[in-house]
Amino acid sequence: MKAHVFYGPGDLRFEELPVPEPGFGEIVMKIEAALTCGTDVKVLRRGHPVMIPHVPTVFGHEFAGVVARVGRGVTDFREGDRVVAANSAPCGACRCCHAGRQNLCEDLLFVNGGYGEYIALPPRLVASNVVRLGPSLPARRAAFAEPLACALLGIERGRVEEGMTVAVIGHGPLGCLLAIVAAQRGARVLVVGKPGWRLERVRGLGIGECLDAGRSPSLAALLRDVTGGRGVDVAVDATGRPEVWEQAVAAVGRGGTVVFFGGCAPGTSVAVDTRRVHYEELTLVGAFHHTPALIRQAVALLESEALVPDGLLTHTMGLADVPDALGLMERGQALKVLIEPYTA
Numbered sequence: 161m162k163a164h165v166f167y168g169p170g171d172l173r174f175e176e177l178p179v180p181e182p183g184f185g186e187i188v189m190k191i192e193a194a195l196t197c198g199t200d201v202k203v204l205r206r207g208h209p210v211m212i213p214h215v216p217t218v219f220g221h222e223f224a225g226v227v228a229r230v231g232r233g234v235t236d237f238r239e240g241d242r243v244v245a246a247n248s249a250p251c252g253a254c255r256c257c258h259a260g261r262q263n264l265c266e267d268l269l270f271v272n273g274g275y276g277e278y279i280a281l282p283p284r285l286v287a288s289n290v291v292r293l294g295p296s297l298p299a300r301r302a303a304f305a306e307p308l309a310c311a312l313l314g315i316e317r318g319r320v321e322e323g324m325t326v327a328v329i330g331h332g333p334l335g336c337l338l339a340i341v342a343a344q345r346g347a348r349v350l351v352v353g354k355p356g357w358r359l360e361r362v363r364g365l366g367i368g369e370c371l372d373a374g375r376s377p378s379l380a381a382l383l384r385d386v387t388g389g390r391g392v393d394v395a396v397d398a399t400g401r402p403e404v405w406e407q408a409v410a411a412v413g414r415g416g417t418v419v420f421f422g423g424c425a426p427g428t429s430v431a432v433d434t435r436r437v438h439y440e441e442l443t444l445v446g447a448f449h450h451t452p453a454l455i456r457q458a459v460a461l462l463e464s465e466a467l468v469p470d471g472l473l474t475h476t477m478g479l480a481d482v483p484d485a486l487g488l489m490e491r492g493q494a495l496k497v498l499i500e501p502y503t504a
């Protein structure tokens with residue numbers, strides 16, 4: 161089979177590999193749809209100490225498909241089941257797992273390999289984070305389960321409620337998903353991004369009010385301007401840039417919450433106004449990854465069509481085209497690219 165293998169920053173190779181054999185407790189999935197993600201671009205540029213602890217490894221982490229083979233000891237799945245898998249499996253035994261915060265698991269097992277024809281899913285993933293799909297949910301939509309679960313966690317951390325004003329800063333695919341989820345909770349949603357093709361596309365999709373980040377001297381001034389000076393109730397950073405984190409803090413009003421959703425480069429730091437954090441009771445909270453419960457919640461939202469993310473798919477390509485797809489992502493010319501291995 162063909163798959164893209166990551167050897168280190170800037171080094172992705174399209175290789176011929178044996179179709180994996182399922183070991184005890186494993187299933188082998190035939191991939192029907194994979195999605196590009198901003199994280200792929202980041203990983204390709206600088207590696208990722210958590211998601212990719214060792215190289216070489218097969219690449220891509222948002223995918224859905226059909227069970228091709230099951231290993232001994234697997235009782236929950238059969239050949240032919242249509243499934244989506246998350247890209248990680250918690251241990252279930254550590255303090256964080258026991259507290260229901262499996263996203264912070266001390267021994268989170270990451271699984272990569274969405275950009276291939278087949279992938280072997282390890283026993284721990286099969287046991288915790290593989291979900292069977294109903295017949296109505298196409299693989300290209302099911303593959304959104306992983307990024308959508310991340311967005312659900314971000315909005316949960318922001319304690320977003322009906323009637324609140326929520327600013328999502330950054331209009332990449334995850335910014336869009338965060339905005340869609342916040343709007344679904346009944347919030348007024350402001351999406352802040354750089355002017356250009358992508359912001360126009362987001363505006364066209366009707367995902368919240370789109371604001372041009374360059375319109376004011378600062379993001380905070382812009383967001384205060386459109387909220388009558390009050391500031392937003394919740395600001396979510398989906399850019400992963402320290403200077404934007406600071407602007408997000410400056411943009412929330414009294415009692416506001418800032419969700420640091422976008423991960424910044426290692427070694428960076430930000431300054432916060434201690435007076436405001438204390439006297440205005442600001443809540444500053446990180447949001448990382450997802451939990452098995454949120455993966456299931458995401459699948460349910462997609463299955464019921466309460467949330468239809470199809471508009472975020474701007475291109476469809478074959479497996480061989482993954483480098484081109486990631487190039488489009490890097491240049492901001494795509495939101496998400498659907499990779500269908502068999503259209504190559």
Ligand SMILES: [Zn+2]
Pocket residue numbers: 197198199221222306307
């Ligand atoms: Zn992703």
Ligand SMILES: [Zn+2]
Pocket residue numbers: 250251252253254255256257262264265266267268
């Ligand atoms: Zn754990």
